[in-house]
Amino acid sequence: MTAPHRPFTILVTGGAGYIGSHAVLALLDAGWRVAVLDNLVTGFRWAVAEDAVFYEGDIADAALVARIVAEQNIGAIMHFAGSVVVPESVANPLKYYDNNSARSRALIDTAVHAGVRHFIFSSTAATYGIPDAIPVREDAPQRPINPYGMSKLMTEAMLADVAAAHDFNYAALRYFNVAGADPAARSGQSTAGATHLIKVAVEAALGRRSHVDIFGSDFDTADGTGVRDYIHVSDLAAAHLLALDALIADPAASHQLNAGYGRGFSVLDVLDAVDRATNVRIERRMGERRAGDPDALIADNGAIRAALGWQPRYNDLDTIVAHALAWERALAERQLTA
Template identity: 45%
Template structure:
């Protein structure tokens, strides 16, 4: 069986569904503080609990024949991490070490980690490769980098085999519109725009229009959640057949879109005009964040197939059918 921590969350729920569709048996562990019980595939075993609960983890590994762990459970709001850094170090780093302890104690050594491009901080170039220096500028990014360091050390001393997947801007929703992105508060650009176009807010705030980009707004790399899902399944298959693996991969489309371009595309697809309000820059936002995903393409044969239009159309379908979320 595959243990998916945080499997009631946005990305974890999509990965859980695809794993089951491909014949894997899945146990989902989630404390439901930000996840949704309704997002968990009914074919999965669901356990409500926290990965910091060592006894719960021991009981889980004793009861189920776990062969690998996919770890999505984390606090993930950059702004909140600045206001409450200890929460992020406790929830992300401390709780993950408990999970790793329990795994290793029970002879489970395959681990796929949900990392982030936030570990790079403000890179000195537009296209980000895995070899760039890691200089996170907020506690969220620092917590992700700390975990990657822990994974490296655990691999050296405890034989852990792992793949860390560094996401760029995850977006879009399942094509069935049965599961999707439902955060409170919502901080991601595309759902914020779509909610505004549904009438949930008076305006969409654009933080800065004076960046050194063609239209003055930040450029980001958006990757469909189903492309992310496919990367996780490929990573799992690789780990299961290659027991000594220590890899880190960027996950992005390799193409950037500005905030203005995303708003324009949302307007075109929904046929609704946005009310755009320009606000000052947010400290620490680099002009460009675009991934080079050539390493995972070469090693695992992964290729993203969904365009920005596909992302927005799938998100609009989800939000249209679920205007108030789950």
């Protein structure tokens, strides 16, 4: 079988991080040439696939980004670099407006001046705030309730304005709750002290945490705990490749699309799934609900399916948990041998 022709290289910012490293794997698997730019503040050099060209540095370093574009023949950017912890954004908002908004502005500016025509942005369902209706459609009001969501929405606005003014198109994928790991255990969520529920739960099941805190048992849901739409990270990476194809196929069109499965699981559903996978009962500790947590947050994913032909492969909670567990065990082995 002849490999597909790939006319240029993809620059992946934040490619040493959780989602970015999976996008790098998906791009390489599909025959793309890949360059990664990461400052390694939260990412890991070992998480970058060997076949990708790696640059250590900051997305706001215009000279460096321009050099990468020229050296590597960059035709599109997948932008994952940024800060992602909601409570931290409340405590330190200026960090988020710097990392997620100001530095994204600098990156977009360099891209436009260097002639990069396609841009894929990792946005978030946090731009919706507390939605009026579930499932959430892309035309729902975007009313963020924390600096994290607002910092991402500001970048969406910049991209829309730039696309209207320049020979440039973009896709903003609004992630719901990303979870799981590469099915071949090549990458996964590796950050110490992570706040993602499935990551926290598998750490607890393997004895790396003493318990799991549940924030609220009085939500308007079937079991009283919050319901979220969990999307497998490899399905999300596949959506980025389809978005890239769509941008190349129609340079006049841009897209704002939800990335979720269209169904939700409660906190207790997730913990029960981890219990099933490990035959270990995780200790649950009930606490107060956090300000601003919606009862449920579930994507309407009709648009991404229609626009990109996206067909998830791993939209099963037990599969997501199994891959997260396999990665957690591989990560523990890596740390033992490091």
